[in-house]
Amino acid sequence: xxxxxxxxxxxxxxxxxxxxxxxxxxxxxxxxxxxxxxxxxxxxxxxxxxxxxxxxxxxxxxxxxxxxxxxxxxxxxxxxxxxxxxxxxxxxxxxxxxxxxxxxxxxxxxxxxxxxxxxxxxxxxxxxxxxxxxxxxxxxxxxxxxxxxxx
Amino acid sequence: xxxxxxxxxxxxxxxxxxxxxxxxxxxxxxxxxxxxxxxxxxxxxxxxxxxxxxxxxxxxxxxxxxxxxxxxxxxxxxxxxxx
Numbered sequence: 001x002x003x004x005x006x007x008x009x010x011x012x013x014x015x016x017x018x019x020x021x022x023x024x025x026x027x028x029x030x031x032x033x034x035x036x037x038x039x040x041x042x043x044x045x046x047x048x049x050x051x052x053x054x055x056x057x058x059x060x061x062x063x064x065x066x067x068x069x070x071x072x073x074x075x076x077x078x079x080x081x082x083x084x085x086x087x088x089x090x091x092x093x094x095x096x097x098x099x100x101x102x103x104x105x106x107x108x109x110x111x112x113x114x115x116x117x118x119x120x121x122x123x124x125x126x127x128x129x130x131x132x133x134x135x136x137x138x139x140x141x142x143x144x145x146x147x148x149x150x151x
Numbered sequence: 152x153x154x155x156x157x158x159x160x161x162x163x164x165x166x167x168x169x170x171x172x173x174x175x176x177x178x179x180x181x182x183x184x185x186x187x188x189x190x191x192x193x194x195x196x197x198x199x200x201x202x203x204x205x206x207x208x209x210x211x212x213x214x215x216x217x218x219x220x221x222x223x224x225x226x227x228x229x230x231x232x233x234x
Binding site: 001002006011014015016017018019020021022023024025026027028029030031032033036044045046047048049050051052056057058061063071072073074075076077078079080082083084085087088092093094095096101105109122123 | 179189190191192193194195196197198199201203204205206207209210211212214215217218219220221222223224225226227228230231232234
């Protein structure tokens with residue numbers, strides 16, 4: 001979570017709100033912010049640090065491990081209509097990469113801005129080639145997009 | 152979102168001694184509903200309200216507090232863990 005806190009401005013630039021969630025109480029969140037996260041990020045955690053003590057929210061999102069009583073690293077991208085566009089769930093020992101979350105948000109925002117007229121192929125980043133789905137493109141993606149040079 | 156009173160409270164936010172909000176029967180129904188509303192891509196994100204620490208104060212946060220906004224919801228195993 002320190003990576004998200006430290007680079008929060010990148011998410012703000014995209015108009016994104018962040019909510020973090022664990023089974024710890026809001027009081028422990030405060031102490032974690034005060035004693036560790038703020039030192040790693042260089043500033044206080046700028047987003048809501050929510051508490052899911054009984055794992056109810058985690059259960060709804062399929063990321064609560066009842067046996068361990070903790071939540072997996074579940075990351076959900078929710079669009080302005082409240083629809084989940086992307087999710088990534090990792091077991092505890094490996095962290096996420098914020099750049100990948102940002103890339104996916106940028107891609108979903110591009111698709112939304114074009115009302116689905118343009119879609120983002122594998123490895124897409126802003127500025128890279130988009131595809132325009134339609135009858136002419138069927139069977140012809142190989143002519144306009146290469147996994148070797150455009151990926 | 153106003154600050155919530157900080158007292159001798161249960162860690163999940165319910166104040167000790169308050170009346171239970173619903174009967175067991177209602178809770179059972181609710182739990183069943185919650186299990187059915189498992190999150191999946193392309194579907195509406197299940198709404199929730201949870202106690203939170205935010206900018207120096209204790210408050211609560213609700214997903215539906217952010218209509219019209221992109222939201223990244225991040226679960227993690229615990230405060231003070233290593234990764």
